[in-house]
Amino acid sequence: MDTWIEETLPMVFLAVLDGTVTAFVLALIALGLSLVFGVMRIVNVSHGEFFMLGAVFSWFAYHWTADSVWGFVLALLIAPVIVGFIAVFSERFILRKVEYNPESTIVATIGILYIIQQLTLMGFGPEARPVEAPIYFRVSFPWFGYSGYKLLVAVMSGLCLCGIWLLLKRTKLGLYMRATQQDYEIATTFGVPTKKIYASVFALGGGLAALAGVLVVPIRQADHLMGLEPLLLSFIVVIIGGLGSIRGTIIAAFLIGISDGIISVFYEPTLAKMLATLFVVMILIIKPSGLFGENYQ
Amino acid sequence: MLIIDRISSSYDQVRVLSDISMNIKEGEVLGLLGRNGAGKSTLLKSIMGLIKIDEGTIRLDDVVLSKKLAHEIPECGIGYIPQGRRLFPQLTVEENLKMGLYTRNSNNDVLDWALSLFPVLKTRLKQKSGTLSGGEQQMLATARALCLKPRYILMDEPSEGLMPKLIETIFDIVEKLKSENVSVLLVEQKIEGTLRISDRIVFIENGTLKEETTPEQLNDNPEPLEKYVGVKSQKDAGSQSFK
Numbered sequence: 001m002d003t004w005i006e007e008t009l010p011m012v013f014l015a016v017l018d019g020t021v022t023a024f025v026l027a028l029i030a031l032g033l034s035l036v037f038g039v040m041r042i043v044n045v046s047h048g049e050f051f052m053l054g055a056v057f058s059w060f061a062y063h064w065t066a067d068s069v070w071g072f073v074l075a076l077l078i079a080p081v082i083v084g085f086i087a088v089f090s091e092r093f094i095l096r097k098v099e100y101n102p103e104s105t106i107v108a109t110i111g112i113l114y115i116i117q118q119l120t121l122m123g124f125g126p127e128a129r130p131v132e133a134p135i136y137f138r139v140s141f142p143w144f145g146y147s148g149y150k151l152l153v154a155v156m157s158g159l160c161l162c163g164i165w166l167l168l169k170r171t172k173l174g175l176y177m178r179a180t181q182q183d184y185e186i187a188t189t190f191g192v193p194t195k196k197i198y199a200s201v202f203a204l205g206g207g208l209a210a211l212a213g214v215l216v217v218p219i220r221q222a223d224h225l226m227g228l229e230p231l232l233l234s235f236i237v238v239i240i241g242g243l244g245s246i247r248g249t250i251i252a253a254f255l256i257g258i259s260d261g262i263i264s265v266f267y268e269p270t271l272a273k274m275l276a277t278l279f280v281v282m283i284l285i286i287k288p289s290g291l292f293g294e295n296y297q
Numbered sequence: 298m299l300i301i302d303r304i305s306s307s308y309d310q311v312r313v314l315s316d317i318s319m320n321i322k323e324g325e326v327l328g329l330l331g332r333n334g335a336g337k338s339t340l341l342k343s344i345m346g347l348i349k350i351d352e353g354t355i356r357l358d359d360v361v362l363s364k365k366l367a368h369e370i371p372e373c374g375i376g377y378i379p380q381g382r383r384l385f386p387q388l389t390v391e392e393n394l395k396m397g398l399y400t401r402n403s404n405n406d407v408l409d410w411a412l413s414l415f416p417v418l419k420t421r422l423k424q425k426s427g428t429l430s431g432g433e434q435q436m437l438a439t440a441r442a443l444c445l446k447p448r449y450i451l452m453d454e455p456s457e458g459l460m461p462k463l464i465e466t467i468f469d470i471v472e473k474l475k476s477e478n479v480s481v482l483l484v485e486q487k488i489e490g491t492l493r494i495s496d497r498i499v500f501i502e503n504g505t506l507k508e509e510t511t512p513e514q515l516n517d518n519p520e521p522l523e524k525y526v527g528v529k530s531q532k533d534a535g536s537q538s539f540k
Contacts, residue, residue: 172399175388179396182385188367189345189377190445191400 010143011265019261020254021150024157027253028212029230030237031164031246032205038244039181039201042095042105046112047234048227050087050206053116054079054213055131055222056124062131068218072134075214080207086116087206091199100198113227120224128226133218153215160211161250164204168246177201181244236276240283241290248292298322299344299375299449299480304353304363306343313339314504317353321449324478326471328485328495328512330526336504337484338380341451344482345377346370357449371400376447380454380484382438386427390418390437393426397444411440414470432463439470449480456487468494488528500525 033047057079062071090112098104135152138145168174179187180197188194212230213222220226237256241248256276263272283290299321306314314336321327331337342348344355346367355363357373371377376397384393398408412419415436421429426437435455442450452471456464468490471481475494485491492498492512500508500521508521515522522528 175392175395175399178388178392179385182387183383185347186379186383186385187396188347189371189379190396190441191368191371192396193366193368 010141012262013141014144014146015262015265016258017146017261018150018265019258021154021257022260023254023257024154024161025212025216026230026233026237026257027250028157028160028215029209030234030241030249030253031161032208033234034238034241034244034246034249035177035201036205037238038246039177040095040100040198041102042100042202043102043109044202044205045106045109045231046090046116047109047205047209048229048231049113049116049120050083050209050227051213051216051230052120052222052224052227053083053086054210055217055226056120056213056224057082057210058214058217059124059129059131059222068132069134071131072214072218076211079214080210083210084203084207087203088199091202095202096195096198117224117227124222124224126224128221128223130221131217147219149218153219156215157212160208164208165246173200232273233276236280239280239290242293243290245290245292248290252291298358299482300354300356301340301344302354302356304343304355305351306339306348307351308339308348312351312504313348314343314350317501317504317506319499319506319509321480321482323448323480324475325497326475326481326483326495328483328491328498329501330485330488330491330498330522331501332526335501335525337501338453339504340501341377341453341482341484344370344451345375371445371447374401374446374448376442376445376450378438378442378450378452378455380457382434384426384429384434384437384441386425388426389423390426390429391422393437393441394418394422394444397441400445403444403446407444407446411443414443414473415440431458432460435459435463435467439467443474447479449482450474451482451484453484454486455483456485456490464490488522488526 029047029051032050033044036042036044036047058072058075061075061078062068065071065074094108094112095105098108133149135149137148139148139151168178176187176192176197177200179190180192180194184194233256237252238249240255241250241252260269260272260276263275287293301317301319304314304317305312317340319327329337329340339348343350344362346362346365350363353363354361357375360373362370362373385396394408394411397403417433418436418440421433426434429437439455455467459467464487471483471494474481483491483495492515495512498510498512498515499506502525507525510521
């Protein structure tokens with residue numbers, strides 16, 4: 001029995017640690033998707049491509065500066081901004097043209113997905129490319145050492161989430177975003193430029209995904225197809241947490257991230273995805289608005 | 298003066314308002330009466346820019362409101378209390394009021410003034426507005442619009458679903474606003490109260506302005522009341538509403 005605990009405990013700890021890192025990054029990506037849906041009522045199928053662009057820009061920054069630290073800092077500052085502009089461009093010239101119609105925007109964002117993906121394929125190539133982590137150190141635990149960069153990713157993601165929380169709860173822009181989410185017509189009668197709010201939210205969502213891409217790329221490699229898995233996981237998180245619910249998105253990201261970590265360590269990563277998808281089906285049957293779906297009057 | 302000059306509006310190519318002209322003077326309460334579906338709410342939404350007008354112009358003094366974007370209209374000093382309150386239910390009472398304050402960068406004196414009219418809201422500032430009672434919600438909807446310190450305020454059935462005591466409070470607030478030189482365009486189903494506080498009354502039917510009169514004239518000749526809202530006289534109206 002003691003031997004079993006001695007063997008299992010470190011694995012559980014590792015799984016929870018890995019799961020927590022995944023959860024923080026996932027929360028960052030899914031929060032963008034959730035905000036876009038909550039405020040604009042748009043299911044953004046191209047969201048994963050913003051994540052991929054962040055990773056690809058990070059690779060370019062790394063090669064341009066030829067320095068892992070400066071490349072990382074540059075990517076961290078520039079990638080979310082560039083992707084934010086791409087998002088604003090898409091919102092202005094595509095989504096606004098279809099008047100944010102829910103069905104049309106799904107088709108439109110699928111189009112955006114393919115355009116971004118294929119342009120990246122043309123400019124970046126089909127192969128996966130590694131990016132060196134800006135710092136390398138190991139944190140020693142009693143049973144094993146753990147990548148310090150991964151912990152840094154979790155901390156930075158956590159700080160970003162806190163920043164978004166403060167933006168939404170403590171600023172005028174955040175208040176306008178939440179008001180627009182609840183009743184865009186009445187928000188207009190209080191001087192809220194709802195179209196600009198839509199553009200800001202779409203840019204913010206894209207920027208968050210790009211930021212997550214920059215943070216993740218040293219852990220995995222950059223390639224033009226890397227946006228699909230986070231897109232799927234983000235949808236799972238957002239549906240479980242409740243579309244448009246920020247608190248629900250973050251809690252669901254931890255639920256999925258940590259369970260993914262544990263199941264992946266003890267069984268198979270594929271099983272983790274299968275169970276998560278099954279969980280989504282159950283949620284859709286039992287509580288379609290999600291665990292924390294906000295009920296408006 | 299708020300001038301509505303020969304405006305027409307449509308919903309999905311169906312004409313809802315036709316050739317409507319009227320004006321609201323400063324410090325005046327104008328009652329807008331008509332049956333359900335007559336176009337009263339559409340007129341208010343058209344003024345707020347929520348429904349695009351097909352023809353005509355809406356002006357506030359020298360400013361052409363009908364050429365402005367919807368979100369620019371409140372900045373000119375026009376507040377709107379929609380039918381059914383339509384608060385932001387997940388925002389707190391305080392946040393709902395801030396929406397009004399931010400519109401024209403009003404200061405805390407305006408907030409204090411609005412809260413002095415509805416003291417009960419002071420104790421509910423941190424509560425989500427969706428959890429308030431119907432009466433409190435109406436008070437908040439009114440206070441929220443007042444927070445933008447409007448020169449003109451458009452009220453769409455503020456007494457809907459309220460108990461008589463609260464209805465009186467709302468009418469008292471309208472009179473108080475009038476005394477502070479705020480103009481009110483009041484759409485109401487409670488005829489007696491509307492006639493009591495309005496300076497002028499206009500009747501609307503099938504999207505067309507039919508008649509303009511005063512409460513005093515209606516006292517002498519109540520025929521328009523029966524014709525356009527189905528009430529025989531002011532006495533009959535009592536506190537009843539029409540359908």
